[in-house]
Amino acid sequence: MWLIDSSIGRKLIMSITGAMLVLFLLFHSIMNFVAVINPIAYDAICAFLGANWYALVATMGLAAGFVIHILYAFFLSYQNMRARGKDHYAVSSKQKEVSWASQNMLVLGVVILGFLSLHLFQFWSKMQLIELMHKMGTHADEEVVKLAAKGAHWVQYYFSQPVYAILYIVWLIALWFHLTHGVWSSLQSLGINNKTWLPRVKSISNVIATIIILLFIAIPVCGLLEAGPLFSPNSTYHPFPNL
Amino acid sequence: MEKNINITLKIWRQAGPKEKGKFETYKLENISTDSSFLEMLDVLNEKLVRERKEPIAFDHDCREGICGMCGLYINGHPHGLDGETTTCQLHMRRFNDGDTITIEPWRSTGFPVIKDLIVNRGAFDKIIQAGGYVSVNTGGIPDGNAIPIPRHKAEEAMDAASCIGCGACVAACKNGSAMLFVAAKVSQFALLPQGQVERVARAKAMVSKMDELGFGNCTNTGACEAECPKAISISHIARLNREYLKAKFKD
Numbered sequence: 431m432w433l434i435d436s437s438i439g440r441k442l443i444m445s446i447t448g449a450m451l452v453l454f455l456l457f458h459s460i461m462n463f464v465a466v467i468n469p470i471a472y473d474a475i476c477a478f479l480g481a482n483w484y485a486l487v488a489t490m491g492l493a494a495g496f497v498i499h500i501l502y503a504f505f506l507s508y509q510n511m512r513a514r515g516k517d518h519y520a521v522s523s524k525q526k527e528v529s530w531a532s533q534n535m536l537v538l539g540v541v542i543l544g545f546l547s548l549h550l551f552q553f554w555s556k557m558q559l560i561e562l563m564h565k566m567g568t569h570a571d572e573e574v575v576k577l578a579a580k581g582a583h584w585v586q587y588y589f590s591q592p593v594y595a596i597l598y599i600v601w602l603i604a605l606w607f608h609l610t611h612g613v614w615s616s617l618q619s620l621g622i623n624n625k626t627w628l629p630r631v632k633s634i635s636n637v638i639a640t641i642i643i644l645l646f647i648a649i650p651v652c653g654l655l656e657a658g659p660l661f662s663p664n665s666t667y668h669p670f671p672n673l
Numbered sequence: 674m675e676k677n678i679n680i681t682l683k684i685w686r687q688a689g690p691k692e693k694g695k696f697e698t699y700k701l702e703n704i705s706t707d708s709s710f711l712e713m714l715d716v717l718n719e720k721l722v723r724e725r726k727e728p729i730a731f732d733h734d735c736r737e738g739i740c741g742m743c744g745l746y747i748n749g750h751p752h753g754l755d756g757e758t759t760t761c762q763l764h765m766r767r768f769n770d771g772d773t774i775t776i777e778p779w780r781s782t783g784f785p786v787i788k789d790l791i792v793n794r795g796a797f798d799k800i801i802q803a804g805g806y807v808s809v810n811t812g813g814i815p816d817g818n819a820i821p822i823p824r825h826k827a828e829e830a831m832d833a834a835s836c837i838g839c840g841a842c843v844a845a846c847k848n849g850s851a852m853l854f855v856a857a858k859v860s861q862f863a864l865l866p867q868g869q870v871e872r873v874a875r876a877k878a879m880v881s882k883m884d885e886l887g888f889g890n891c892t893n894t895g896a897c898e899a900e901c902p903k904a905i906s907i908s909h910i911a912r913l914n915r916e917y918l919k920a921k922f923k924d
Binding site: 432435436437438439440441442506509510512513514515517518519520521522523525526527528529532533535611614615618619620621622623624625628 | 683685694696746748749750775777780781782783829845847848849850852880881883884887888889890891892893894895896898899900906907908910911912913914915916917918921
């Protein structure tokens with residue numbers, strides 16, 4: 431199978447799954463930015479994307495993309511280490527044209543994966559997972575189930591704690607580095623590049639990476655600064671406004 | 674201005690492919706800054722021969738920067754710190770009095786060390802044998818300009834063809850990948866009418882030979898382009914990816 435046996439086939443898988451994840455991040459970041467502007471609207475989005483069939487199908491596809499991307503990353507890195515050989519250069523140097531991120535994609539990926547598990551535990555397991563398990567008949571407290579669709583509540587709960595806000599900022603910076611190389615690299619691996627477009631593709635990728643991260647980082651920053659309708663001390667947000 | 678400098682050399686010595694290698698330190702005095710790097714090594718070797726010691730084995734041929742035979746990893750850079758130069762075109766004026774210069778062979782699984790600073794780059798020949806040629810029926814010499822070729826394509830094909838196959842790309846790559854070399858060799862034919870007949874088969878055959886020989890996967894770091902003595906662009910790698918993926922989707 432050439433998608434496993436050939437180097438370009440393996441890179442094709444890496445770039446397609448990577449591009450999928452970039453699109454997901456773009457969607458996720460735009461969605462999250464709503465929480466900063468209008469918590470009630472954000473809760474409405476969360477209710478819309480609960481344990482519905484379409485949200486579940488998308489989640490499954492996304493999970494598959496993540497798993498394949500990560501497995502291939504280890505597979506490719508192992509092969510590359512073998513190709514490099516046991517003997518290392520005594521003196522190694524950096525070229526100014528080579529970005530730090532491009533040389534450390536696996537390390538950055540592992541950092542991102544570590545935070546991802548925290549993130550899934552903090553949000554996904556308390557939102558979509560609870561709802562899904564509840565629908566499948568597992569017992570859960572009524573309040574827990576109701577809170578599952580209240581994304582803004584969880585955002586407020588975690589990001590008003592400076593520890594988590596700072597951890598997420600660190601995570602997002604690692605993600606930014608990963609994306610600055612990843613976005614243009616996926617296009618290069620797909621062959622969508624030439625001499626004229628190489629610098630343009632790189633710039634566009636940096637812009638995409640920066641937009642995604644700025645949208646995301648707005649939340650922990652607002653949490654730290656206690657700013658905006660969700661985090662300010664006189665916030666009127668309540669998960670159950672009618673109670 | 675010419676002057677003489679004293680330098681210390683740390684050179685990788687390895688008696689054979691299976692032997693364990695190590696660094697040896699040599700001191701050289703009164704080296705003219707006008708001499709080339711390889712002339713400096715010649716001076717060292719003459720000194721070693723006079724002392725009845727084994728001279729240092731290193732590859733070199735034309736010493737004009739066009740054959741691709743020389744290739745030393747000098748102070749952490751293939752072909753030394755200068756951009757777009759081969760080792761033979763590096764001159765001692767780039768070094769200062771009292772410098773310590775570390776010289777290593779290319780290090781990659783695809784290029785095993787034969788002796789000292791010489792590595793076996795036969796893998797590149799095998800990749801070329803797999804498809805890096807155009808089969809022709811020999812006959813009369815075709816007229817020049819009988820086949821029209823757009824200027825920008827001719828230029829780009831020529832840029833790709835300037836690859837001398839020295840292996841600096843593999844040496845510089847953290848993944849030991851030969852993609853820049855293969856990309857240049859596939860591109861020079863893919864861009865020209867003469868290369869069209871074998872275009873699909875060539876991309877598949879050369880890539881599969883490259884993988885078979887144990888070269889790594891390209892992760893687009895661009896270290897190859899930065900160190901290439903002929904400044905081959907990684908945009909050729911994008912073309913190789915395109916050629917290969919198109920060929921595979923045709924199957």
